[in-house]
Amino acid sequence: MQKLLRHLSVAAFLFSLAACKPAETPRQSAAAPAQSTGNAITINGAGATFPYPIYSKWFDEYRKQHANVQINYQSIGSGGGIKQLSAGTVFFGATDGPMTDAQLKAASAPILHFPTVLGGVVPVYNIPGVSSQIRFTGPVLADIFLGRITKWNDAAIAKINPGVQLPSTDIAVVHRSDGSGTTYIFCDFLSKTSADYKQKVGVATSVSWPVGVGAKGNEGVSGLVQQTPGAIGYVELIFALQNKIPFAAVQNKAGEFVTATLDSVTAAAASASTTMPDDFRVSITNADGKGAYPIASFTWILLYQNAEDKVRAKIMADFLRWALTDGQKYATDLHYAPLPRPVIDKEMQALAKVQVQ
Amino acid sequence: MTRRSSDDRFFRLATGAVAALVLLIVIGIGFELTRQSTMSIRKFGFSFWTGTTWDPVSGDFGARPFIWGTLYSSVLALLLAAPVALGIAIYISELSPRMLRQPLAYLTELLAAIPSIVYGLWGVFVLVPIIRKLELATPDFLKKIPLFKGPPLGVGMLAAAVILAIMVVPFTSSVAREILKNVPSAQREAAYALGATRWEAIKVAVGYGKSGIIGAIMLGFGRALGETMAVTMVIGNNPQVSASLYAPQYTMSAVIANEFTEAADELYLHALIEIGLLLFIITIGVNMISRLLIWSMKARANRKAISMPMLADEAVPA
Numbered sequence: 001m002q003k004l005l006r007h008l009s010v011a012a013f014l015f016s017l018a019a020c021k022p023a024e025t026p027r028q029s030a031a032a033p034a035q036s037t038g039n040a041i042t043i044n045g046a047g048a049t050f051p052y053p054i055y056s057k058w059f060d061e062y063r064k065q066h067a068n069v070q071i072n073y074q075s076i077g078s079g080g081g082i083k084q085l086s087a088g089t090v091f092f093g094a095t096d097g098p099m100t101d102a103q104l105k106a107a108s109a110p111i112l113h114f115p116t117v118l119g120g121v122v123p124v125y126n127i128p129g130v131s132s133q134i135r136f137t138g139p140v141l142a143d144i145f146l147g148r149i150t151k152w153n154d155a156a157i158a159k160i161n162p163g164v165q166l167p168s169t170d171i172a173v174v175h176r177s178d179g180s181g182t183t184y185i186f187c188d189f190l191s192k193t194s195a196d197y198k199q200k201v202g203v204a205t206s207v208s209w210p211v212g213v214g215a216k217g218n219e220g221v222s223g224l225v226q227q228t229p230g231a232i233g234y235v236e237l238i239f240a241l242q243n244k245i246p247f248a249a250v251q252n253k254a255g256e257f258v259t260a261t262l263d264s265v266t267a268a269a270a271s272a273s274t275t276m277p278d279d280f281r282v283s284i285t286n287a288d289g290k291g292a293y294p295i296a297s298f299t300w301i302l303l304y305q306n307a308e309d310k311v312r313a314k315i316m317a318d319f320l321r322w323a324l325t326d327g328q329k330y331a332t333d334l335h336y337a338p339l340p341r342p343v344i345d346k347e348m349q350a351l352a353k354v355q356v357q
Numbered sequence: 358m359t360r361r362s363s364d365d366r367f368f369r370l371a372t373g374a375v376a377a378l379v380l381l382i383v384i385g386i387g388f389e390l391t392r393q394s395t396m397s398i399r400k401f402g403f404s405f406w407t408g409t410t411w412d413p414v415s416g417d418f419g420a421r422p423f424i425w426g427t428l429y430s431s432v433l434a435l436l437l438a439a440p441v442a443l444g445i446a447i448y449i450s451e452l453s454p455r456m457l458r459q460p461l462a463y464l465t466e467l468l469a470a471i472p473s474i475v476y477g478l479w480g481v482f483v484l485v486p487i488i489r490k491l492e493l494a495t496p497d498f499l500k501k502i503p504l505f506k507g508p509p510l511g512v513g514m515l516a517a518a519v520i521l522a523i524m525v526v527p528f529t530s531s532v533a534r535e536i537l538k539n540v541p542s543a544q545r546e547a548a549y550a551l552g553a554t555r556w557e558a559i560k561v562a563v564g565y566g567k568s569g570i571i572g573a574i575m576l577g578f579g580r581a582l583g584e585t586m587a588v589t590m591v592i593g594n595n596p597q598v599s600a601s602l603y604a605p606q607y608t609m610s611a612v613i614a615n616e617f618t619e620a621a622d623e624l625y626l627h628a629l630i631e632i633g634l635l636l637f638i639i640t641i642g643v644n645m646i647s648r649l650l651i652w653s654m655k656a657r658a659n660r661k662a663i664s665m666p667m668l669a670d671e672a673v674p675a
Contacts, residue, residue, distance in 0.1 A: 077618030103621060172510055177594035177611075179619025202414035205619040213512050213605040214594030216615065223481055228489070228510060 040067075043312050046074040047081020047094030050119055050181050050236065051299045054334050055094065058327050062319055069315055078181050079205060085111065085302050091312050093302035096181020097205065098281035110305040112354065113280045114320055114347055115298035117328075118337035120237035120265040121186045122247035122295070124222055127152050128229045129167055133259070135160050137251040138193025138286065138294070144232060145173055145190060146197060147211035152230060160251070174224045174233035177214025179205040185297040186234045189285040234295075237265065238335040252294040253286050262337040264293035270340035278350065296337070306355040314356040321351060387637060394631035396624055405631060411596045413616070418628035420635055422596035426606040427636070430514060430588065431581035433602075434521030438581075439574050442526045443563075446533035446573075451559050462534060469527035477590035480520045485511040485591055488519070492603055507603035510593065515602040517592035521584055525577035532573035536566040568654040575647035582640055585610040609636045 052075035059071040076084075078095035085093030086107040098113055123136055130152075140156050143149045149156055153166040176183045184205045191198035201207050215224045218239040225231040226245075237260045240247050249257040258264050271289025276282050286294045301320065307313040324344050331338040339347075391398070397405065401418060408419015449461050489511030499505045507513065540562045548558040563570065585608075593605020594615065609632050620626045 079619035079621035082621045170508060172508065177589060178615040179617075181619075204414045206413045206616045208410065208412035208414065209595070212595065213510055214607075214615070215512075216589060216594075220481070220590065224512065227482075227486055 040070045041311065041315065042070045042072060043092070043315060044072045044074075044090045045081075045092040045094060045301075046076050046084045046090045047302070048078045048096045048181055048299055049075040050096050050238075051094060051117060051336070054117055054331060054336050057330050057334060058319075058323050061327070061330070062322060065322075066315075069319075071319065077179065079179060081302070085304075091307070091309070092316055094300065095302060096297065096299050097184045098283075098300060099302070109307075112303050112305050112350070113300045114303065114324075114350070115269075115280050115339060115343060116301050116320075116323060117331050117339065118265050118269050118296055118298055119181075119185070120260045120268075120293055120296045120337065121182050121189075121234050122237050122240050122260045123232060123234050123250065124225050124240060124245055124247050125232045126225050126227075126229060127167065128169055130164060132164055133246065134164065134248045135251065135257045136248050138190060141250070142190040142194030142197040144171055145175070145209070145212070146194075146200060147173070160257075169230035172228050172231040173209075173212025174215055174221050174228070174231050175209050175212050176217070176221060176234075178216050181205060181297070181299070182218070182234065182236050183207065185285060185295060188283050188297070189295045192283075192286040237262075237337075241335045250294055252292050253288050254290055254292070256290065258291065258293045260293045260295070262332055262335065264291055265296045265337035266340050268292035268294065268296040269298065269337075269343055273340060273342040273346065276343070276346065280347070280350070298339075303354055305353055310355070310357050313354055317351050317354045317356055321348065324348065387634075390630060390634040390637055394627045394634055397627035397631045400624065401628075405628075406635070409596075409598060411612070413620070413622070413625050416622070416624050418625075418631075420609070420632050422598050423607055423609040423612050423632060424635060424639070425598045426514075426592065426596075427582060427608040427610070427639070429600075429606070430517045430521055430592065430608060431578055433514070433518035434525055434581045435574065435578050437518060437522035438525040438529060438577055441522070442529035442573070442577065443533055443570065445526070445530040446537055447559060447563065449530075450534050450537040451562065452555075462531070465527045465530050467527075468523070469531075473524065473584060473587040476520055476524055477587035480516060480587060480591040484519060485516050488513075488516050503600045504602055506601045507599070507605075509603065510605060512591050512593040513601075513603050513605045514592065514599075517588045517606075517608075518602070520587050520591055521581045524584060524587065525581050528580050529573045529577035532576055533566075533570050536569035536573065537562055539569075540565045568651045568658070571654065572647065572651055575643070575650075578643060578647070579640060582636070582643065583610055585614050589614060609633075609639075 052073065055073050059073060062071065063069060073094070074090075078097055081090075081093035081095055082099055082103055084090045086103070088108065093111075094116075096119070099107075099111065104111060123141060125134060127134065134157075136157075137160055140149065140160065143156065150171055151168055152171055153168045158164075158166055184203060187197075187201060187203045187207055191201070191203050200210065213224070215221045215233070218235040221233040222235050222239065222243065222245055225233040235245070235247075239245075240260075247260065249259045252258050267289065268284050268287040271292045272282060272284040272287045280298070280300065282298075284296055284298065287296070303313070303316055303320075324339065324347055328338040328344070397418060401408065405418065405420055406424070407421050408417075409421050410417045410419050411422065412418070445461075445465055449458055449465075453461060489509055492509035492511065495505055495509075544561055544565050545558045548561040553561065588608055589611035592608060592611065594607050594611060595605040596607040596612070597604065599606060613629055613632055617626075617629055620629055
């Protein structure tokens with residue numbers, strides 16, 4: 001008897017080894033038809049880390065109103081979100097940079113973009129002896145990040161900062177080392193204002209930086225900037241606001257030096273809304289209009305236009321309608337800039353494109 | 358001898374299966390890494406090993422700065438860690454009062470249990486400012502030497518090497534300690550009998566366990582090669598091939614960790630996975646070289662053993 005038991009346990013052990021195949025849970029749960037586990041419909045999404053706090057708030061609030069809907073979101077990064085959506089392992093994606101034409105073509109079916117909230121990117125700095133707010137223009141920032149302006153008392157910086165006593169300290173450039181939508185937005189603005197930057201560096205979530213050191217995450221960049229005299233970096237507006245880090249004002253297209261606030265970021269989207277393409281794939285950096293902060297961007301939720309699973313498609317469309325209206329009120333508390341009215345109106349119409357039956 | 362109970366057979370089968378699993382996993386990793394990086398292998402060929410550009414925007418990838426950064430930081434870490442680890446091991450096994458032995462051994466091993474992100478944070482907030490002060494205090498004549506060139510940023514190769522060294526010490530020292538513990542006391546007694554001082558007796562013991570100690574050091578090297586999080590937080594993440602200790606550089610595992618999540622472009626992904634493949638190949642290479650080193654030392658020791666019978670049986674696991 002004992003012997004038999006021992007045989008069984010060895011056999012069970014071997015079997016458990018054989019069962020150790022790579023897990024494919026996300027694909028199964030996303031692709032399987034609305035199976036009811038206690039009547040709850042689970043919808044899985046993945047993508048950008050930047051909107052994660054507000055998305056979780058939204059999914060939570062939405063769940064309170066619709067007890068049978070459970071929306072899960074993995075903040076694995078925009079690139080990962082696009083990949084997983086294209087591969088069909090999640091039902092919706094989220095990204096900080098719109099999908100490129102090539103990426104859209106590579107996907108198995110048409111994908112729609114829906115802006116949800118707005119974010120901004122701000123330059124942070126640590127100049128010994130300077131406590132007042134510094135101002136930058138796009139070209140000056142570009143030259144600093146290209147390594148052309150190397151001292152804080154450079155004439156180009158001094159010219160736009162009259163009255164500020166700038167030291168001759170070397171500039172230490174700090175950028176993100178991890179791929180990030182923040183880098184994408186920052187480079188997008190610099191490329192629009194400096195042809196050299198566009199040609200030498202370009203726009204992407206990770207770029208080949210001519211100078212500087214890379215730090216991981218907003219916290220890494222701000223940490224390094226704060227402890228390095230002469231450093232300059234860029235972080236998300238939300239991060240700077242939450243941690244009360246002072247940041248620079250940036251000149252917009254209209255020539256004003258604008259300090260980033262939730263209002264000035266929303267203003268950037270509002271001024272861009274008149275010329276917005278129907279698919280919402282638009283960059284709103286360096287936007288026209290008074291009071292618009294120039295380093296701003298949408299963050300998008302991605303949905304298949306004609307998903308096989310109509311039950312889930314209907315829920316997601318309904319969720320987005322709610323997020324764009326009632327849901328927007330949660331944005332400011334979490335330091336996200338809410339969408340301007342014209343963009344919301346346009347999106348509500350576009351939501352009709354999502355096939356729900 | 359030939360009669361085996363069925364229990365034995367099952368046991369043999371079970372353990373054999375587990376052993377085969379390891380082999381399968383290694384082969385599987387190699388195969389999968391190659392498969393997933395075909396695009397980049399085909400496009401860049403061998404120039405991937407030597408290229409110095411890493412530009413995701415234009416799709417031009419070369420891994421040399423990362424290979425350099427990984428090897429350079431690990432070698433530096435080893436140079437810093439090996440003497441310290443050996444010192445700890447010798448003190449614990451040979452010199453320390455009996456009462457202190459266990460607590461000391463326990464404490465060094467505790468260092469290995471600290472998560473690397475904690476080391477990284479400590480590096481950013483404590484080590485980097487210290488290194489920045491050191492860099493600022495570097496006299497001008499030293500700054501002319503390529504080893505000390507570069508802006509005083511704090512983050513860079515030196516910070517990475519120091520933090521790696523701290524992380525490697527517990528591994529190397531605890532293995533080295535075990536090796537010294539296994540040196541037969543007859544060795545030491547014989548040395549004393551010949552009138553050796555304590556120092557000379559320790560030299561004999563260390564010499565006896567030489568191949569095992571080299572193994573311990575190589576174990577630390579392997580650990581340093583793969584360390585990611587703590588390194589990326591202090592190395593500066595700037596892909597450049599530089600001999601300077603002050604220059605920000607980059608390692609293979611760090612670039613994968615940093616850029617993989619946001620890499621949506623196919624070629625970019627393949628290039629990142631090919632870096633993983635290179636790291637895999639380099640790790641295997643380093644292990645093979647260390648095996649070879651140990652093996653040749655053993656062979657030499659055995660040859661010597663003909664004239665010195667005492668060294669004949671090596672009790673040291675390699």
